[in-house]
Amino acid sequence: MSGKREQTKQANKQAILDAARDVFVKLGYGATTVRDIIRATDLASGTFYNYFKSKEEVFQAISDENAIRVRPRLRAERIRARTVEEFISGTFRTFFDYAADDRRTFAVIRRNADTMRVRMDTPEIIAGFDELRADLLTAIDAGLFPPVDADYLMASMVGVAFEIAEYMLARDPIDPSAAADFATALFLGGLKALPTATISREPANA
């Protein structure tokens, strides 16, 4: 079931994604055009549109690839967790390790014009947020966490993770452990002080 047709299709798609990654890093997301991307392959302009609708969709595909790579790891950490400490430190440690590891792609997500930082959350990434939220609710039900506002707690963890990652990557040497320790301590200490609330089970839509 993998004839030559299927093979070139895979190859072309990958070629576009690879080229796009390079070009995004080189020119920044805003400045790159669909033409820039295909010019970096040996394909014709029309071919691009057999695979993606726009440069935005390529960007999404790249981001989502990453999200799909980390999400299961994060999930596994949280499911394995038997204590609050494990839940939180496992999550942050995994995230920061990944960011340090794959910081080239992480840079693709972030980098733009010199004076502006951009962060985009693609559907897969947002799904990751919902997953964290769901796991927090489960942990609350299990009595692992106090009954705090799960949306806000999820939002806080997400915000801290992405923002600290940024500064972590700017340091030399890059130290994911230190970053994870910081974030973990913040939330472990904070959790004890957080107001408890009635819990909503509806999905969070921001």
Place this chain on the structure above:
Amino acid sequence: MSGKREQTKQANKQAILDAARDVFVKLGYGATTVRDIIRATDLASGTFYNYFKSKEEVFQAISDENAIRVRPRLRAERIRARTVEEFISGTFRTFFDYAADDRRTFAVIRRNADTMRVRMDTPEIIAGFDELRADLLTAIDAGLFPPVDADYLMASMVGVAFEIAEYMLARDPIDPSAAADFATALFLGGLKALPTATISREPANA
């Protein structure tokens, strides 16, 4: 010193900014073109370029307007603070109140294509981060805060503020106080647990 020349110049610039705000909200940042913006005014296309280099620069101007409006308030809160609690709760309360108040413009900053969230940090906004960092260092020197990693603490506060704001604005009713209470409790509790560190005085560049 305010002849007719100067007046129309002010008026034109404001007309472009106002139109841009509307169009960004209506079409999303990515989809709007410079032409869309000037079409929403009664100016000619060439005139746009007498005032701004590109739609990106207009966007920056809009974001910066906001930053310039909140920054002094945040600063005042932090300088007035005599306790950690005042420092932190004052900062968050002011920020969330502003976000709730001016959520139309806040939406301009955030909204993009349906499935993607975007956050851009313009120079003025980033300057606001540096200001927070500086105030944290001052507070540490004054013995108000324990000697924690100021970059990471700043990053955490920024991340939590923006991320919670997003979810706060999605709720009905919008309750900035509750959001501020949550964030404040998180950091007050967290601060006690945070690892203490030697402090770097170099500016943070992420």
Place this chain on the structure above:
DNA sequence: GCAGTTACGTGACACTCCGTCAACTTCTTC
């Protein structure tokens, strides 16, 4: 107030990018 000067608004222009599509090439199927 009037000529000279400067500032700025205007829209046409040359250029680039976009997304599409008819023609062509290559693989697959029978």
Place this chain on the structure above:
DNA sequence: GAAGAAGTTGACGGAGTGTCACGTAACTGC
């Protein structure tokens, strides 16, 4: 190996970009 399906190609109409020579209206000094 012929017929059909699948996929690639680049040229094309449409739209956006930034610029510039021109015209007009506001300032300046007399």
